[in-house]
Amino acid sequence: MIEKMMRLDLYTWAVIIGVMAGFVTRLLMLRTDYRHYPTYPHGHVMHLSLGLIAAGMGAVAVPALLDRNYTAITFLALAAQQFREVRNMERETMSKLDQMELVPRGSSYIEGIAMVFEGRNYLVIFSSFITSLVVVISHRWYGGVIAGLVMILVAARLRTGKVLREIAEIRLGNLRWEGANLFVDDIHLMNVGLKGDRERIERHGVGVVVRPLNDVSVVTLANLGQRQAILHDVSATLGVYRDTGDAGLVPIAKRKLEDGRLGILVLPHEKDEQKVIDAVARVPVLESAIRMPMEARHRNTASGGRGLS
């Protein structure tokens, strides 16, 4: 009888500590910034409660499985189904909101954010599962606390993706005109027909040149979704000098075909060149934009140095 009590106690500990570890993981991964939809209170409540449910699922699975209650695994499958639904919901809502943006995010960025929402819930399940497993195996509640801390650190590491700064060199470019054609350094951006628009671009525009550091990042920067993400992020952080009907004042990113450099024109509300550079440098590299051409065998012999001019 006492033995049974002890076992029950251990399992209870496993669940409690597992849930706590999972919840703290979600709390740490809950970042409020310009990227998120929706940001304040309701968004927080939504994601934290889902995180709590995920943590509960992960923590309860261990005692259930050890009790040979193998149907518990079907609940995990059910949870996966639910979280995929959450991803769909996020995607739909953000796509709708995107139509109201002056500089839209683009579907690649939205897909990326939705993917992160789903992925974070799985990380929570994973971290609470491992924590609760350690409590049961080690027979010590503090064993679980240590495992929980380790899992939280691992999750914190996993949540950070690459930013543009790591795959490309970002510097200011010189905006210049050749007749009605706008160039940033030697990269042609667009043809602007109206003198008024040209003057406004001269006053408010900032030119940026993004030079990819290697062959892989050339392909990433060529992705249209990645370019749209850059334009959106800069416009979202620094504001945008634009309104409906001003089709001539449009932030734009064009590619130099010879070496894969990107020429970017942004129209920040507050013209601070250093802030523009920082904002571009912090743009996340979209998972959907990453290609790994160097991993393919036939590319190994291809000449390096493209994009290094």
Added chain:
Amino acid sequence: MIDITISQSILAVVSCKPDRMGNGAVPVFLAQSTEEVQHFSATLANILDGMAHELEPETVIVVRHS
């Protein structure tokens, strides 16, 4: 609101070179000077929600991109 858009099309042409204009399906607005070309195309771009592009200083086209 029904959202009908014609994308990537020339909405109007503004020029002060009448001899260069052929007969097309696009409305052509004849201006007297390059200043008037600018004025007309700015107004048209605003009204039509399009972007003005310069073919030459005397001829501007208004294009809808999205």
